[in-house]
Amino acid sequence: MKLLKRVLILLLIVIAVVVYFNYTKLNIISGYASKNMASSVFVAGRSTESITQYDNNVPLIKLAETEVDNSIKQASSSVYGFMERQSVYREGLGTVLINNDYDPNKFTLKPNRNKVSDTIPYPYGQANPRDTVFPEIDIDQLNKAVAIAFSNPEVQKTRTVLILYKGHLVTENYIDGFTKDTPVLGWSMAKSVLATCYGILEHQGKLGMDWPAPIAEWKQDERKDITLNHLLRMQSGLEWEEDYTKISDVTKMLFLDSDMTKAQKGKKAVAKPTEIWNYSSGTTNLLSGILRQQFRSHQEYLDFPYSALIDKIGMYSMVMEADIAGNYVGSAYAWASTRDWARFGQLYLDKGLWNGEQLFNTAWVEYITEPTPHSDGTYGAHFWLNAEGRYPDVPKDLFSCNGHEGQYVFVIPSKELVIVRTGLAQDPLFDVNTFLSEVVKSVQ
Incomplete structure (x- = not known):
């Protein structure tokens, strides 16, 4: 029993040392996971499952666990419960990784957009691209x-x-x-x-x-x-x-x-x-x-x-x-x-x-x-x-x-x-x- 206690104490000490020396790194890991998830969901309209499986499934970032709250358009990430970071969606400005400086009531501006429909074929307009055949293009190649x-x-x-x-x-x-x-x-x-x-x-x-x-x-x-x-x-x-x-x-x-x-x-x-x-x-x-x-x-x-x-x-x-x-x-x-x-x-x-x-x-x-x-x-x-x-x-x-x-x-x-x-x-x-x-x- 004494040996077990010593092992547990040693393990806790090791964990504490790792967390201490990697505190800022954990901040960045959970921050990246949160920001990337929030933007991919609320800007790109992709699924949380796809982002978890592919985009955030990379070394270190995959250590973070991320939850998405669609009702308030927010994503939260942490690494084994440590260093939780949150990202929130702002209309017109995408998502932002927040900290103690963030005040949702302080900044309410958003860019004005001017989106018009036209009949000009893509890429110069919004209509379907023109079906064009170029003899100098080798389609097989x-x-x-x-x-x-x-x-x-x-x-x-x-x-x-x-x-x-x-x-x-x-x-x-x-x-x-x-x-x-x-x-x-x-x-x-x-x-x-x-x-x-x-x-x-x-x-x-x-x-x-x-x-x-x-x-x-x-x-x-x-x-x-x-x-x-x-x-x-x-x-x-x-x-x-x-x-x-x-x-x-x-x-x-x-x-x-x-x-x-x-x-x-x-x-x-x-x-x-x-x-x-x-x-x-x-x-x-x-x-x-x-x-x-x-x-x-x-x-x-x-x-x-x-x-x-x-x-x-x-x-x-x-x-x-x-x-x-x-x-x-x-x-x-x-x-x-x-x-x-x-x-x-x-x-x-x-x-x-x-x-x-x-x-x-x-x-x-x-x-x-x-x-x-x-x-x-x-x-x-x-x-x-x-x-x-x-x-x-x-x-x-x-x-x-x-x-x-x-x-x-x-x-x-x-x-x-x-x-x-x-x-x-x-x-x-x-x-x-x-x-x-x-x-x-x-x-x-």
């Missing part, structure tokens, strides 16, 4: 390419694929549980959406990329020389750790902060602007905060991405989620159907021209696809590039929006292609080079 994306589903985990050619839908495919209308979390593809708001404001003559970042705290130190261009290119020289496998700057921001625009703002400079390239989700959320400064009211800020871009091109399924303080989380939280993600790609293939209206300068595409120094030709301005042959068998003019777990919107101007792929695995588990090269082969 195209079908082979799509089949490759869905082969070995336990490894590649592809969910949706859609391909536009010359502004026409040529193929789309979805696994069970996903349709052309199912919103998909783009993760870091949201960065490209946020950046496009800057391109639109530049086109409207309201700001320039060479403007100093309007951050009062930076005016009296070495950070005063950081421009909007430096931020969009991730070359500000500011300290930042982008590591999702541990407690880092990015995980603390996403799962602990009430105002995510502040995480990067307070970081010290470790290099002069342009001296290094350092990918930073904190930088994008800082840009979201700077975007908010461009408007006289919070309501105008909330409305702008929709009125100037999202609803303008008919991406009616898109929801940009906001933090507790009401800032768009441009680093990671934008949802849209596969068809609507493709509309975004088509806008860039058409260099900002949409149904006769120029939303951003044609030179903006040249700007975002100009390789950023020290990125090895892989990054422009909040878009990824193939300038140095990252995908060796794919045209080098390819540029893309990339997101965690293999969310992609690829634009290949030389082939007049827009290719969307979503799933739960990224390169190399999902072989991007092979998939894209097989699609390219279909265009004679």
Whole structure:
């Protein structure tokens, strides 16, 4: 009996030590599980069973137990009863992971949407896509390419694929549980959406990329020389750790902060602007905060991405989620159907021209696809590039929006292609080079 008591005491001590040293990690695990479940249910309209079986069934996150309350649109998660985190749904703003700063009565604004029906065929309108046959498209080869994306589903985990050619839908495919209308979390593809708001404001003559970042705290130190261009290119020289496998700057921001625009703002400079390239989700959320400064009211800020871009091109399924303080989380939280993600790609293939209206300068595409120094030709301005042959068998003019777990919107101007792929695995588990090269082969 004494031995048993000693074993139990030792076990309790071990548990206490583990909990103590992993307290913040438990916070992030349960926070991720709660947030992902709530958004997948209340934004994407998917079942809790599917999310538990697939989306949250990954190392560490699967340790969390999650309950959903549909009556109040809330999800709660904990790890063996420790560190319960809650996420709540807010109309028009998606879901938010709450903390002690959250006051449901304090923030009641939501973006105004302008959703209109029309008779224009997809992707430029809301009508059914036009049934078009292109003699230069090898359909058998195209079908082979799509089949490759869905082969070995336990490894590649592809969910949706859609391909536009010359502004026409040529193929789309979805696994069970996903349709052309199912919103998909783009993760870091949201960065490209946020950046496009800057391109639109530049086109409207309201700001320039060479403007100093309007951050009062930076005016009296070495950070005063950081421009909007430096931020969009991730070359500000500011300290930042982008590591999702541990407690880092990015995980603390996403799962602990009430105002995510502040995480990067307070970081010290470790290099002069342009001296290094350092990918930073904190930088994008800082840009979201700077975007908010461009408007006289919070309501105008909330409305702008929709009125100037999202609803303008008919991406009616898109929801940009906001933090507790009401800032768009441009680093990671934008949802849209596969068809609507493709509309975004088509806008860039058409260099900002949409149904006769120029939303951003044609030179903006040249700007975002100009390789950023020290990125090895892989990054422009909040878009990824193939300038140095990252995908060796794919045209080098390819540029893309990339997101965690293999969310992609690829634009290949030389082939007049827009290719969307979503799933739960990224390169190399999902072989991007092979998939894209097989699609390219279909265009004679």
